[in-house]
Amino acid sequence: MNFVTISQLVKNYGTNKVVRGLDLGIRRGEFVSLLGPSGCGKTTVLRMVAGFETASSGTITIDGENVTSLTPAKRNVGMVFQAYALFPNMTVTGNVGFGMKIAGRPAAEIKARVAEMLDLVKLSNFGDRYPYQLSGGQQQRVALARALAIKPRVLLLDEPLSALDAKIRVSLREEIRAMQRDLGITTIFVTHDQEEALSISDRIVVMNAGNAEQVGTPFEIYNRPSTKFVAGFVGTLNQFKAVRTAGGYDIEGQLVSSDAAGQAAPGTKVTLALRPEAMSLEASPQRSNSLRGVIEEVSFLGSVVRIRVAFGSNKASFDIFNNPNAAPPHRGAEVLLHFNPDDILVLAA
Amino acid sequence: MKQSSLGAWIAFILGASYFLIPLLATFEFSLRMLRGQYSFEAYRVVFEQTRFQESFSYSLVLALATVVLGVLIVVPAAYFVQLRLPKLRPAVEFVTLLPLVIPAIVLVFGYLRMYNSSSILPLTGSTLGTDLLLTLGYVALALPYMYRSVDTGLRAIDIRTLTEAAQSLGANSATILFRVILPNIRSAILGGAFLTFAIAIGEFTFASLLDRPAFGPYLQWIGSNKAYEPPALAIMSFFITWAVMGVMQMVVSGRRGTR
Numbered sequence: 001m002n003f004v005t006i007s008q009l010v011k012n013y014g015t016n017k018v019v020r021g022l023d024l025g026i027r028r029g030e031f032v033s034l035l036g037p038s039g040c041g042k043t044t045v046l047r048m049v050a051g052f053e054t055a056s057s058g059t060i061t062i063d064g065e066n067v068t069s070l071t072p073a074k075r076n077v078g079m080v081f082q083a084y085a086l087f088p089n090m091t092v093t094g095n096v097g098f099g100m101k102i103a104g105r106p107a108a109e110i111k112a113r114v115a116e117m118l119d120l121v122k123l124s125n126f127g128d129r130y131p132y133q134l135s136g137g138q139q140q141r142v143a144l145a146r147a148l149a150i151k152p153r154v155l156l157l158d159e160p161l162s163a164l165d166a167k168i169r170v171s172l173r174e175e176i177r178a179m180q181r182d183l184g185i186t187t188i189f190v191t192h193d194q195e196e197a198l199s200i201s202d203r204i205v206v207m208n209a210g211n212a213e214q215v216g217t218p219f220e221i222y223n224r225p226s227t228k229f230v231a232g233f234v235g236t237l238n239q240f241k242a243v244r245t246a247g248g249y250d251i252e253g254q255l256v257s258s259d260a261a262g263q264a265a266p267g268t269k270v271t272l273a274l275r276p277e278a279m280s281l282e283a284s285p286q287r288s289n290s291l292r293g294v295i296e297e298v299s300f301l302g303s304v305v306r307i308r309v310a311f312g313s314n315k316a317s318f319d320i321f322n323n324p325n326a327a328p329p330h331r332g333a334e335v336l337l338h339f340n341p342d343d344i345l346v347l348a349a
Numbered sequence: 350m351k352q353s354s355l356g357a358w359i360a361f362i363l364g365a366s367y368f369l370i371p372l373l374a375t376f377e378f379s380l381r382m383l384r385g386q387y388s389f390e391a392y393r394v395v396f397e398q399t400r401f402q403e404s405f406s407y408s409l410v411l412a413l414a415t416v417v418l419g420v421l422i423v424v425p426a427a428y429f430v431q432l433r434l435p436k437l438r439p440a441v442e443f444v445t446l447l448p449l450v451i452p453a454i455v456l457v458f459g460y461l462r463m464y465n466s467s468s469i470l471p472l473t474g475s476t477l478g479t480d481l482l483l484t485l486g487y488v489a490l491a492l493p494y495m496y497r498s499v500d501t502g503l504r505a506i507d508i509r510t511l512t513e514a515a516q517s518l519g520a521n522s523a524t525i526l527f528r529v530i531l532p533n534i535r536s537a538i539l540g541g542a543f544l545t546f547a548i549a550i551g552e553f554t555f556a557s558l559l560d561r562p563a564f565g566p567y568l569q570w571i572g573s574n575k576a577y578e579p580p581a582l583a584i585m586s587f588f589i590t591w592a593v594m595g596v597m598q599m600v601v602s603g604r605r606g607t608r
Contacts (some may be wrong), residue, residue, distance in 0.1 A: 051517075052513050052516070072516040072517050073516050073517075073518075073519045073520060073521060074519075075517075077517060078517065078518075079513070079514065079517040081510050081513070081514060083507060083510050085507070085510040085511055085513070085514035086514075087511065087515075087533070088506070088533055089529075089532035089533050089535075098515070098518055098520075099518030099519055099520075102518065102519055102524055102528075143514075146514075146518065147517070147518075150518055
């Protein structure tokens with residue numbers, strides 16, 4: 001049974017339809033990411049769950065309670081914002097204890113809970129500091145502690161890592177995931193960063209233009225994208241224009257076999273897609289398909305070398321590991337790119 | 350000395366002279382009440398005057414009431430306009446600027462027509478009512494300064510996110526306003542409050558036409574009847590203003606939780 005259920009959720013701003021009938025069920029303790037480009041409606045969905053935006057239609061239930069028309073203060077959800085949103089006039093202790101204080105909890109209980117939360121986010125010695133005395137990462141930890149201190153039913157994370165530098169971002173996301181697992185709290189995470197979503201989530205909802213394009217585990221989303229949008233948005237993808245043949249596909253005169261025939265009849269124009277890691281310069285029994293092309297660009301990136309190969313008007317980029325004992329292939333060289341027929345994704349043309 | 354710094358010093362000395370020479374001359378004149386010697390006699394005389402004590406206390410109370418009322422009206426209004434009705438902001442800004450455009454004498458005659466003893470709300474029919482009307486008039490007069498100051502303070506913090514953060518923690522509107530927003534715009538409120546105070550403490554037109562014993566009409570009376578006391582009062586007013594600004598600085602710099 002779902003702990004959070006979003007049914008036919010719609011949000012319109014005048015004639016602008018931002019969310020178009022979203023259906024989503026989230027299990028208790030699950031970590032679900034809403035992933036999509038700017039303007040896809042992911043933040044609006046989160047804000048409607050938090051109660052900051054009113055749904056034009058549809059319902060949101062949390063633990064069986066319909067919260068669609070409740071004010072944010074009555075939903076008991078914890079929210080962490082991109083801009084930290086710590087209260088500048090309060091210390092770390094004041095911030096973390098704020099929710100319990102206004103709920104009228106006893107001072108001793110607040111003190112114990114604040115200490116517990118600060119210990120959880122590894123800021124036990126920072127209780128007397130003000131937000132401006134903390135780094136961005138520390139501020140976001142305090143924001144997380146503050147959101148968790150009230151024991152919310154659902155934790156909402158609105159791009160909480162976007163304002164942090166790359167190194168802190170990676171470490172904090174791992175910590176957030178570990179905390180979420182330890183506490184078993186149902187979490188909705190909004191991000192436009194596919195790597196973040198893939199690394200942290202139980203399931204990902206890929207959103208586009210107010211719709212959920214695909215809902216699935218990171219493995220499913222990455223390896224089996226159901227639409228061209230998902231395939232293009234999540235990870236790097238090489239796309240080729242092709243025509244369906246009886247046994248496979250014709251890519252500008254080169255034939256490749258594939259079982260991923262889809263519903264296309266022979267002669268139909270389709271778009272084939274291949275992940276860069278599915279392509280290799282080396283043949284193997286599994287990589288029974290090959291395409292002949294010309295190296296157009298070679299970029300040396302240190303541990304890897306990025307190579308772009310042109311097959312007529314189609315192009316593909318892929319990485320090979322740097323070999324200190326062998327120079328990378330050079331521009332203009334003719335190469336054969338090998339790949340497994342099973343790795344071909346067929347997208348609508 | 351470099352030529353550029355010499356120019357800067359000349360500009361500074363000219364500017365300082367513009368303000369300080371009249372002040373020093375006024376101060377020097379205020380000390381000459383006793384013939385042939387400098388003394389603080391004029392100050393002693395002023396302090397001993399019952400009318401000074403009464404008018405100053407009266408204006409002090411009214412000025413403080415104006416500050417409190419102004420803060421209670423302007424802060425929630427500016428907060429909700431910025432948070433919920435941002436499209437109304439230009440209209441609200443225009444309205445708040447009207448007291449600068451409409452002369453005080455026009456405003457007070459408007460009040461007299463609206464609230465005279467034969468009107469639906471006869472505020473001028475009683476002393477307390479007239480005092481209330483005077484306070485409300487001062488709030489209107491100080492509106493441009495108080496609103497701008499508070500509005501600037503609100504723009505300096507992300508009130509939407511702070512509000513939402515507090516809401517998600519279970520806070521209602523009053524809690525958010527008084528425990529989250531107000532403390533974070535304290536310096537802006539103080540700035541507006543002291544400007545309001547400065548306007549209300551020496552205001553003449555409203556108090557005179559509503560016939561209230563305020564400090565402004567007293568200053569006018571003493572200025573037209575005495576020689577040495579007016580400059581003494583001017584110097585005292587100057588120091589009261591600086592004292593108030595000093596208090597403001599102390600409170601603001603002593604404010605915790607901000608850079």
